[in-house]
Amino acid sequence: MWKKALILFVFSTFLANAQNRPLLYNVDDLPQSLLQNPGARIDFTKHIGMPFLSQIHLSAGSTGVTAYDIFSDENNNVNQRVRDVMNSITNRDYFSVNQQIEVLSLGWKVGNKGYFSTGIYQELDVFAYFPKDPAILAFEGNADYIGRDFKFSDASFTGEILTVYHAGLNYKVDAKLTVGGRFKLYSGIFNVESTGNEGIFRTIETPGGPNFYRHEVSELNVRINTSGYASLKDEEGMTVDQAVSELLSRSFFGQNVGLGLDLGFNYRVTDQFSVNGSIQDLGLMFHQKDVENYNYYGSFQTSGLEPLFPELDDNEQAIPYWEIFEERLDRSLQDETTENAYTTWRPLKYNASFQFGTGKSILPCDYLLSKKPRFMNLFGMIISGANRPKGPTYGVTAYWDRKVTDNLRFRLAYAVDEYTLTKLGFMVSSRFKNFNIYLAANDIIGYTNLANANSASLQLGMQFIFKDL
Amino acid sequence: MDSLKIPILVLFVGLLFSSCFKDVDFGQAEDITLEPDLEVDLLYYTLTETDFLDSESGNFTPVIRDTVRLEFLDDDYIQENLMYAALRFKHENDFPYDIKSNIRFLGENGRNQFNVAYTIPSAEDGNTSIVDTVRVLEGNEIVRLRRSIQIVLQLEVVGADKDLQGELDFLSKGLFRFEF
DSSP: OHHHHHHHHHHGGGSOOOSOOTTTTTOTTOTHHHHHOTTOOOOOSEEEEOTTTSOEEEEEEESSOOHHHHHBSSOSOHHHHHHHHHHHSOTTOEEEEEEEEEEEEEEEEETTTEEEEEEEEEEEEEEEEOOHHHHHHHHHOSGGGTTOOEEGGGOOEEEEEEEEEEEEEEEEOSSSEEEEEEEEEEEEEEEEEEOSOEEEEEEEEOTTSSSSEEEEEEEEEEEEEEESOHHHHHSTTOOHHHHHHHHHHTSSSOSEEEEEEEEEEEEESSSSEEEEEEEEEEEEEEEOSSEEEEEEEEEEEEOOBOOOOOOOOTTSOOOOHHHHHHHHHHHHEEEEEEOOOEEEEOOOEEEEEEEEEEEEOOOOSOTTOOOOOOEEEEEEEEEEEEOOTTSOEEEEEEEEEEEEETTEEEEEEEEEESSOSOEEEEEEEEEETTEEEEEEEEOHHHHTOGGGOSEEEEEEEEEEEEOOO | OGGGHHHHHHHHHHHHHTOOOOSBOGGGGGGOOOOOEEEEEEEEEEEEGGGGBOTTTOOBOSEEEEEEEOGGGGSHHHHHHEEEEEEEEEEEEOSSSOEEEEEEEEOTTSOEEEEEEEEEOOOBTTBOEEEEEEEEEEGGGHHHHHHOOEEEEEEEESSOOTTOOOEEEEEEEEEEEEOO
């Protein structure tokens, strides 16, 4: 079973990147830019997404290992490669998977300055640090690590599936400043989190002590919170397909709720130069129903069992040393399942960028036209990141955005982040009358051989977008 | 320029869908094994002359023994995944007498699976006598440990009487190698 999990884990590296989508950020003729920055400048008056197809987003990655690192076909010494990877990877390396599907997306202009947008999307987000110490203990044991502390804090992960209902307003304050906000109602489908764990396991030599070693579990405090899992677990004989069906049935009526906010702005410093920034998912999930918490805590140490050589008659039983040891162990290291409500922060995302435009478009000479000329070449840089249990993840993206015509646009991007120093991205968006289709992929070098890629991400969608003449 | 739209889209989609995994063999996943080596303390004791004297009569008891059940030897991970064991036994004798030690591993039915027996020489001129022994079980022999569930420790002091004085320390550990 663990082998399948490992394969799945490694396989997930064929898709990657964090939740941020720099290829869609600041794309003023895509409604999805409003999900990145509700205060973005936009260039349309109405949009209606194709249900379930207006945005399909997949991203995943791993900062410390690729499929090639383990499954290289150069030789058959796969176990040595696993050991090498475990030695090189750190407890701050991580694996992440993020997926979003827009179920519904629509928006329209409100008055002269506002644009209202609303919709529903489903999101899956998994983020797990590499549990280095527990993994080394499991793979190699303690024999070569006498005296070393194995930290339970290395086990840190979050996972959630939820549906997000949102409504936002984009407001053009004046010719320079645009601001926006988006209110989000989260409907939780499933959540698991285990962060802030504590405790150490170690084996130390005890010269002069009662035995060779002392094995210690010190101040163990591990907690795994779950919501939406207990009811699945209690369904005896439920197949994977049935479990997936059950989860999907909760998509629109999840049991746990949360509230969140996106905020953003765009400021045109000059006609050509603008700065902007946004935060997404400043919010909390309140897990109150279908909750189970698994707690493991305590301290324990032992040097083995000590026989006492009691004077026993032939009919007397030996002292039950093992039972006594187990009772002491159970008293000292306890596990407890509770049903306490808990609250989680949503992973806060943030973006900040500046953009410089050159090459004004030439508009037809028509006094009825209210549009201002656009810049056909846009150069920008985005700093983006997300809050995670052990600190923020981050990336820097530089891009060239080219509006070939009013109906065809592409963006070429180069990014540096924790996955790779050479991330090339490409986005193309095209309109056929009012029908828009876009496709964006990051780390396209990695697509040539996914086995060697630390990350990749993909966004695609189709929708109807209406613009003023 | 609109004529470029479809070729660009097709080219881009084609690139994405032509992506593949190269130079890897996922079939190797079947060969991945967990092979932890665990160092684990087993039994220890410190005996003095009082342990060889009857607590009521004060008579010298040259042979003493005790039995310790090690229930973990019956667990699945031992029965299915234990491949190698190196058991280390160390005696430090301060008594001015030889002591015979016999460590017997027994099955549930009391049948002897294997034993480690040796004589611990007497301390000479106040210098502690040390016997440090390693018993390795691997290959077919590992079955003997898998079948074991209890250890019987027996000590026999040779040539002493009730006036004996000294101390006997015992340390033991196991190096257990698993393959999962």
